[in-house]
Amino acid sequence: MKYYLLFFLIGVILFTGCKDSKKDQKxxxxxxxxxxxxxxxxxxxxxNKTIDTLFLDQNNQFGKKLEDIEPGIYSFKHPPENxxxxxxxxxxxxxWLNTMQFDESLNFSGTGAAKSSFLLDMFLNNERNNNMMLSYYKINPTEFAEITDSIKKSRKNxxxxxxxxxxxxxxxxxxxNNSIDYDFYHLRERYTFLVKKYYNELAQQIPDDFNSYRKDLNFNDTQLKEYYGYLNFIEDHLRTLxxxxxxxxxxxxxxxxELHSVENIQYRINLADSLIEQNEIKNIFINRLAIQGLVFSNNAEKIDSILGILDRINYKGENLPHLKQMATIQKRLLPGNNIGNLPLVSFEDEIxxxxxxxxxxxVTYHWSLQAPEHYKWQHSIIAxxxxxxxxxxxxxxxIDEGSKQAWRNTVQAYNMNKNREYKLNSPDININLLKNYLNKLIFLDTNGTIINxxxxxxxxxxxxxxxEFLNE
Known part of the structure; x- marks a missing residue:
């Protein structure tokens, strides 16, 4: 099948290559x-702006020649994956990819494909390094420095x-080269955070030059603003500081x-506001931090204080209306409120x-088809x-809007308990905002009143x- 598709690609390239204009050549x-x-x-x-939507044919193939493409990182989505x-x-x-193993099966070929293949390889290696952190963050700082130096050198070579x-x-x-550097910085930053928060004895052993890279940081690299490693580094750097x-x-x-305290959130928002000049990058982190602050607020005063922080820094990001909506949602989910009347759709399509x-x-838990790794992990624990x-x-x-059949197919495919799986039926709620609640559970008494x-x-x-919930 891959060879058949390769001939398809060659045919398109030959066809478009017959045109003589410079525009076509570019x-x-x-x-x-x-x-x-x-x-x-x-x-x-x-x-975050759609360049084009390419539709699959009867062979699940797609293809198109695009003009005026600027050099850089692009995102592509085959929802829910990207x-x-x-x-x-x-x-x-x-x-070429197989959705059964999206990232692992993903393959790029053709002229210029080596660049995307390199970034994909970096992504997969970073995933493995994330798992490595679970084993290595308790080791001596000098040893960890040697490990990360080796990773960086290998990638540069x-x-x-x-x-x-x-x-x-x-x-x-x-x-x-910059992406390799920031992935390296990210490993060092995560280690610094973990040992300083949880392992004071190791924190005292961190060499003076362990975080020497901080003097060379660029928080305004628009070329890297679509690179997850760069964004992850900035997020962890703010957290460590x-x-x-x-x-x-x-x-x-x-x-x-406490990372979700109003005091901590306020400090990090102020840091992002002062360190980052490019609004398109700055607003990513102010938005993320405000969401964290809102989602983990346990009273109305804290919710209002998060919005107050945004007002004090004169935040004008396009997500401000959404954050205000989220504050309203969070107030509805505070202890003492009753959500027993929340309408849901059963597997048998009954309200x-x-x-x-x-x-x-x-105990309610929440999931989305757009986060497959999350719901697989989540349902394993719930079982x-x-x-x-x-x-x-x-x-x-x-929480997904529409897609009833896709939801049912997923419930059956992963052997979820279909008698206890429901679909939200509240069209007045912004689904994108609810995605921020995927890690939270809500404890309700028998009358539908929120306890936790x-x-x-x-x-x-x-x-x-x-x-504690059982004993109340």
Whole structure:
């Protein structure tokens, strides 16, 4: 099948190559094939703006020549999945993937494809490094420095060897080298955060030059604003600085160690506002931090204080109306409020109220088809909790708008308990805002009144919260 598609690509390239104008020669061809597609389209975008939507034919193939493509990182989506690629005028790139293993199966070929393949390889290596952190962040700082130095050197050597073969443009070489640097910085920053927050003995052993890269940071690199490693670094850097402030300036008992406290959120928002000049980058982090602050606020005063922070820095980002809507949603989910009348759609397509699902106390968890890794992980944990706490009713709520059949297919494909899986039926609620609640669970008494609206599956005290809920 891949060979058949390769002939398809060659044919298109030959056809478009017959044209003589410089404009045509500078065009960029994008084609591909998606096995087991979720939907019939492939969306190319940049800076959160859609460049084009390419539709799949009867063979699940797509292809189009695009004009006026600027060199840089582009995002492509086959909802709910997405990835990045690097495009320049004159490239003819073929994308092949199987949705059953989206990132692992993804393959780029054709003229200019080596750039996207390099970025994909970086992504997969970073995923492995994230797992590595779980084992390595407790080791001596000097050893960790050696490991990260080795990773950086290996990637630089690979890029150098690849460039000798591919003759990359200067713009891509600059981006690739910077991306390696910021991935390296990210590893160092995560380690610094973890040991300073949790392992003071190791923190005391961090060499003076461990974070020497900080003097060379550029928080306004618009070329990297679509590169996840760069954005992840800035997010972790702000987080680390907030912890260092606690250690250096404040009482160690201060709640600024609590990342979701209003004090910590305010400090990081002010940092982002002062360190980042480019609004398109700055607003990414102010928006993220405000969302965190709102989602984890447990009273109306804290919610209002987060909005107050935005007002004091004169935040005018396009997401401000959404943040205000989110503040309203969060106020509805505070303890003491009743959501028993929330309408849901059952697997059998019947409308039911949340309070009528069970006579037991209820724990709701929330998921989206657009976050497959999340719902697989989440449902595995929920299955164990159901066995461990039969006194509780664990109710799954899918937040996606529409897509009823896709929802049912997923419930069946992953052997979810279809008698306890429901779909949200509230058209007045902004679905995109609800995605920020995927990590939260809501504890309800038998009358539908919220007892706890801030529990998370991935926190150390989660089961203690369950026991307290059972004993109330």
């Amino acid at each position: 065009g960029t061809f994008i084609g591909g094939q998606i096995m087991n597609p979720y939907n019939p389209y492939f969306v190319l975008s940049k800076d 990835q990045i690629m690097y495009l320049e005028p004159g490239d003819s790139v073929l994308v 690979k890029l150098k060897a690849l460039n000798e073969k591919e003759k990359f443009s200067e713009s891509f070489l600059e981006l690739a 907030s912890i260092e402030r606690c250690l250096d300036e404040l009482d160690t008992n201060s709640n600024c160690f 039911v109220r949340l309070e009528d699902i069970s006579n037991k106390k209820i 164990n909790l159901r066995e461990k706490y039969p006194e509780l009713e664990f109710v799954g709520i899918n 609206g801030k529990a998370q599956l991935n926190t150390p005290n989660f089961e203690r919260q369950i026991l």
